[in-house]
Amino acid sequence: MRVRNKPGAKEKIVxxxxxxxxxxxxxxxxxxxxxxxxxxxxIHVEVGMGKGRFIxxxxxxxxxxxYIGVEMQTSVLAAALDKVILADLPNxxxxxVDGSKxxxxxxxxxxHQIYLNFSDPWPKFRHEKxxxxxxxxxxxxxxxxxxxxxxCFKTDNQGLFEYSxxxxxxxxxxxxxxxxxxxxxxxDGNVMTEYEEKFSAKGxxxxxxxxxFNESFLTQQQKK
Numbered sequence: 001m002r003v004r005n006k007p008g009a010k011e012k013i014v015x016x017x018x019x020x021x022x023x024x025x026x027x028x029x030x031x032x033x034x035x036x037x038x039x040x041x042x043i044h045v046e047v048g049m050g051k052g053r054f055i056x057x058x059x060x061x062x063x064x065x066x067y068i069g070v071e072m073q074t075s076v077l078a079a080a081l082d083k084v085i086l087a088d089l090p091n092x093x094x095x096x097v098d099g100s101k102x103x104x105x106x107x108x109x110x111x112h113q114i115y116l117n118f119s120d121p122w123p124k125f126r127h128e129k130x131x132x133x134x135x136x137x138x139x140x141x142x143x144x145x146x147x148x149x150x151x152c153f154k155t156d157n158q159g160l161f162e163y164s165x166x167x168x169x170x171x172x173x174x175x176x177x178x179x180x181x182x183x184x185x186x187x188d189g190n191v192m193t194e195y196e197e198k199f200s201a202k203g204x205x206x207x208x209x210x211x212x213f214n215e216s217f218l219t220q221q222q223k224k
Contacts, residue, residue: 006075013077013096019084020077020094021105031107037066038090042112045070047099047132048119052080054193055115059092061191070095070102100137106144114141116153118195121160133164138171147215154182154208156199161207173211182206 013020021029021036034040042065046055049069059067069084069092071077077096084092097105119132129136133153141151151168155161168175179185183206192200200206 006078009075009078012081013074016081016085019081019092020096022096023098026095026097026105030105031110033068033093033106033110034066036093039066041066041091043068043110044113044115045102045106045111046115046117047102048116049080049094050076050118051194052083052094054117054191055080056083056087056089056092057191058115059089060087061189063089063091066091066093068093068095070097070099072096072098099132100140103140103143108143109146111141111145111149113150113152114145116151117193118155118199119153119160121155121157123159131160131163131167133160133167135167135171138167138173142213145213148212150176150210150212152208152210154193154196154206156196156204156206158205158207161209165209168209168211172214174214176210176212177208179208180205182208 013022017025029036033043044058044065045068047070049055049071052069055067055069069080071080071094074096077094081094084094095105116132120130122128122130128134131137141149151173153164155164165175165178179187182190183200187208196206
């Protein structure tokens with residue numbers, strides 16, 4: 001999706017290093033992300049946070065967790081930064097990098113949970129490796145997460161959801177819960193993204209899955 005350039009976006013990001021780690025500075029925080037927060041707490045990451053509504057609200061609702069929103073689009077991240085500056089939360093940070101290379105910015109066992117919300121479906125088969133639930137991405141997540149770390153995936157795209165269920169299962173992850181129509185379920189505590197509100201208003205069902213890495217499976221992989 002093409003994103004319009006937002007005037008002053010780059011300058012704004014540079015002017016708020018207390019909230020945003022950029023590609024140039026992010027590497028120095030690998031293994032040290034807890035130092036950017038006021039308290040040492042479990043770290044949850046949203047990959048592709050968009051304009052930041054979800055990650056900001058989650059940080060407000062759960063002060064016992066530290067959150068990092070990852071976004072590579074400069075103009076989009078600048079829009080999220082506006083929300084972060086306004087909220088001024090001690091448990092929320094932003095990371096301006098390519099989400100496919102998270103193992104360059106996070107150390108082993110540094111992340112406890114990952115959120116993938118309304119990711120690009122990349123519907124053409126030749127683009128399969130770009131889907132954020134492809135095995136190549138799962139391997140990267142696995143490298144930085146605690147054993148038994150959890151991925152929470154949410155989408156309105158049925159094809160991508162079906163693909164993701166298969167990909168997560170083939171990778172050896174345990175599917176803990178699956179929702180085929182999240183908004184009509186008894187799920188408590190859902191925080192909607194901007195895209196989710198838009199798609200739901202059009203009558204699209206929202207799909208969600210929680211999947212956990214299998215520690216025994218990881219051990220087997222490490223022995224190979």
